Amino acid sequence: MSEWTGGELAVVWLSLEVAGVATLASVLPALGVAWLLARRRFWGRSLLNVVIHLPLVVPPVVTGFLLLRVFGRQGVVGTWLEQYLGLQFSFRWTGAALAAGVMAFPLVVRAARLGIENVDRQFEESAATLGASPLWVFVTITLPLALPGVLAGLIIGFAKALGEFGATITFVSNIPGETQTLALAIYTQLERPGGETAAMRLVWLSVGISVLALVASEALARSTNRSES
Amino acid sequence: MSLVVEVTHTVGRFHLDVRLQSGAGLTALVGPSGAGKTTILNAVAGVLRPDRGLVRLDREVLVDTEAGTWRASHRRLVGYVFQEPRLFPHLTVRQNLLYGRWFRRHLAGGISPDEVIELLNLSPLLARRPARLSGGEKQRVALGRALLAKPRLLLLDEPLASVDQTHRNEILPYLDRLRAAHDIPAVYVTHTWAEVAERATQVVEIDHGKVVFCGSALEARSRMNVGR
Numbered sequence: 001m002s003e004w005t006g007g008e009l010a011v012v013w014l015s016l017e018v019a020g021v022a023t024l025a026s027v028l029p030a031l032g033v034a035w036l037l038a039r040r041r042f043w044g045r046s047l048l049n050v051v052i053h054l055p056l057v058v059p060p061v062v063t064g065f066l067l068l069r070v071f072g073r074q075g076v077v078g079t080w081l082e083q084y085l086g087l088q089f090s091f092r093w094t095g096a097a098l099a100a101g102v103m104a105f106p107l108v109v110r111a112a113r114l115g116i117e118n119v120d121r122q123f124e125e126s127a128a129t130l131g132a133s134p135l136w137v138f139v140t141i142t143l144p145l146a147l148p149g150v151l152a153g154l155i156i157g158f159a160k161a162l163g164e165f166g167a168t169i170t171f172v173s174n175i176p177g178e179t180q181t182l183a184l185a186i187y188t189q190l191e192r193p194g195g196e197t198a199a200m201r202l203v204w205l206s207v208g209i210s211v212l213a214l215v216a217s218e219a220l221a222r223s224t225n226r227s228e229s
Numbered sequence: 230m231s232l233v234v235e236v237t238h239t240v241g242r243f244h245l246d247v248r249l250q251s252g253a254g255l256t257a258l259v260g261p262s263g264a265g266k267t268t269i270l271n272a273v274a275g276v277l278r279p280d281r282g283l284v285r286l287d288r289e290v291l292v293d294t295e296a297g298t299w300r301a302s303h304r305r306l307v308g309y310v311f312q313e314p315r316l317f318p319h320l321t322v323r324q325n326l327l328y329g330r331w332f333r334r335h336l337a338g339g340i341s342p343d344e345v346i347e348l349l350n351l352s353p354l355l356a357r358r359p360a361r362l363s364g365g366e367k368q369r370v371a372l373g374r375a376l377l378a379k380p381r382l383l384l385l386d387e388p389l390a391s392v393d394q395t396h397r398n399e400i401l402p403y404l405d406r407l408r409a410a411h412d413i414p415a416v417y418v419t420h421t422w423a424e425v426a427e428r429a430t431q432v433v434e435i436d437h438g439k440v441v442f443c444g445s446a447l448e449a450r451s452r453m454n455v456g457r
Binding site: 122123125126127128129130131132133134136137140141144145 | 274275276301302303305306307308309311313315317318319328329332333374375378
């Protein structure tokens with residue numbers, strides 16, 4: 001097997017960066033949505049649940065296309081973000097992170113929601129009678145007790161973000177050094193005559209990272225079960 | 230201290246409709262299981278939102294469904310020792326004890342942690358996690374935790390129910406010591422009258438969601454004796 005090239009290492013680094021940013025940025029919104037779905041009954045709850053899960057069921061190309069229409073340079077939100085915050089998504093690594101984040105979001109929310117639902121509400125009631133406001137109850141009781149589930153969700157979300165392909169290529173294209181993540185680089189190598197060896201190296205790497213993430217997630221899930229028993 | 234509870238609440242086939250008042254000292258809320266005692270405490274603590282009614286503590290209205298008043302649980306300053314100790318499993322005994330005190334650190338007064346730890350004999354347990362405590366120890370920590378949150382009223386919901394007889398006899402003297410040292414009014418729920426007969430200043434008897442007796446402990450005692 002031939003040596004790693006600088007370009008391949010850059011692809012791995014960019015992928016980790018994109019997936020890392022996507023996962024970190026999704027933490028707070030995912031926790032908020034997971035808490036709402038687990039603990040609150042409100043009008044539009046089912047609708048919120050459906051919208052959150054859409055990226056999981058619609059073709060990724062559709063998600064990418066919708067992102068382009070909303071966050072692209074001509075998009076409603078994209079124009080505003082560029083004009084007022086100087087944030088640009090189209091054909092940038094930030095766009096790749098956004099696409100990866102949106103695709104991973106339902107997985108993070110699902111795991112966090114399950115984690116929160118497993119926390120005995122009696123502890124939350126106790127904390128409230130001791131003077132903790134709902135936000136403090138969440139921070140000091142619900143979150144620490146749901147943490148293994150939340151972390152497992154973040155790891156799975158990270159793995160999903162790392163492997164994102166369809167939404168990314170549709171939204172931000174396949175630009176080496178900017179938006180070309182692992183999955184896109186493998187695709188590019190396969191399209192190139194004689195690129196199979198390089199593709200294979202990236203495939204093994206991709207499988208390795210994903211297996212690591214799954215093992216970590218399983219270990220966390222097991223520790224949750226242990227602490228509950 | 231005066232506590233006024235006038236609430237109606239329906240859950241499934243159970244209907245609660247009570248009017249009661251309680252003052253200083255220890256009020257025993259007695260009655261058979263399923264009579265509605267815990268529901269009353271939950272309404273006072275803000276754990277349960279009653280269908281209709283009023284809960285007033287001194288001059289402060291905690292709940293008034295007519296006027297749309299609802300004081301959130303964390304603002305009520307009502308200590309609650311539940312039937313199960315409900316200690317936070319991820320915190321040590323010391324952290325559990327100090328939990329409520331931290332939120333009310335700006336309020337003056339209250340019993341000092343050292344005093345509670347000594348009164349309830351908790352110092353050997355401080356570094357432990359709740360999972361490594363016996364039933365009696367857990368309930369002592371729960372009691373200490375509620376007391377340290379500077380309550381103006383203490384609700385005790387059969388605090389000895391999950392504790393075996395040996396540990397019951399261990400906890401009751403602690404309760405007496407605490408009540409002797411600090412005059413915190415308390416509502417003590419039990420279905421065994423004997424548990425509080427000697428300690429209560431006032432008695433409220435509940436059955437099938439209704440108040441069947443409300444009076445001084447003296448009246449209650451003579452009533453029980455006549456009943457026998």
